[in-house]
Amino acid sequence: MQRLASHSLVSLPSTPVVVSRAAGLAYVGGAVGSPICVAVAVFAACVGLGYAGAVGAIVAMLTVIGVAASMARYGFVRRHLDRQAQLRDRARRETGRLKVLRPAGPVRQQQYIELRNLVEEVEKADAAEAARYELQDLLDHFVKLAVSQQRCLDALRLAGSHDLPQAIPISDAQRSKRRREIMLRRMRHREECLARIDRISDELEAIDELVRLVAQRVACPPLDGDLDREIERRLWELDEVDAALDQLSA
Numbered sequence: 001m002q003r004l005a006s007h008s009l010v011s012l013p014s015t016p017v018v019v020s021r022a023a024g025l026a027y028v029g030g031a032v033g034s035p036i037c038v039a040v041a042v043f044a045a046c047v048g049l050g051y052a053g054a055v056g057a058i059v060a061m062l063t064v065i066g067v068a069a070s071m072a073r074y075g076f077v078r079r080h081l082d083r084q085a086q087l088r089d090r091a092r093r094e095t096g097r098l099k100v101l102r103p104a105g106p107v108r109q110q111q112y113i114e115l116r117n118l119v120e121e122v123e124k125a126d127a128a129e130a131a132r133y134e135l136q137d138l139l140d141h142f143v144k145l146a147v148s149q150q151r152c153l154d155a156l157r158l159a160g161s162h163d164l165p166q167a168i169p170i171s172d173a174q175r176s177k178r179r180r181e182i183m184l185r186r187m188r189h190r191e192e193c194l195a196r197i198d199r200i201s202d203e204l205e206a207i208d209e210l211v212r213l214v215a216q217r218v219a220c221p222p223l224d225g226d227l228d229r230e231i232e233r234r235l236w237e238l239d240e241v242d243a244a245l246d247q248l249s250a
Helices: 002-011 014-032 035-071 075-104 106-125 127-132 135-159 177-219 226-249
Strands: none
Touching (some): 075 135, 106 177, 135 177
């Protein structure tokens, strides 16, 4: 039992070690594959090729790669790599949003761009508030709803609902019973689509108002509680000066 316990205790730290090694290798790969490292390696290879031929080019390139791999241990390099990874992820996310939002039309696209700019301003002013209200996820929800609304509008156009009457007479000799039932179903579906479009429009406008509200709250500076105290202190000093002058003149 003691041997089993000792083996289990020894095997516990293996997972953090594996994670740390994987993270270190990821930083090394990011440093070696960065545009700066690639540009310097190409320049060094060209210089080495001119001075020592192919062997010099290979040695110069391997030297640059080794230096870049060793610099991946430093904190400022890792912070730079993390920042670049975040920018790439954000650019990829933004490209996906615009691609998905394209069928929704220019009006929704313009509205989304305005909201995205507001979210970016909030993130620059107060990243904690932007993360607290999950504004990026809210933009994803806006795109999803805009696409759903456009699909409902397309469904109405494809179904040709404009040729449907508002109501079907109960006794209509020109239409068979089956045809009247089908038309009734189409009319019900049209009403459901219209109601869904109204609900989605209301939700989209609510998202718009919420993003603008958060932007207003972040843009407005907090009220300093010492303002009243500063004024009161100066009024008290004026009262003391007036009282001293009165005593001197008495």
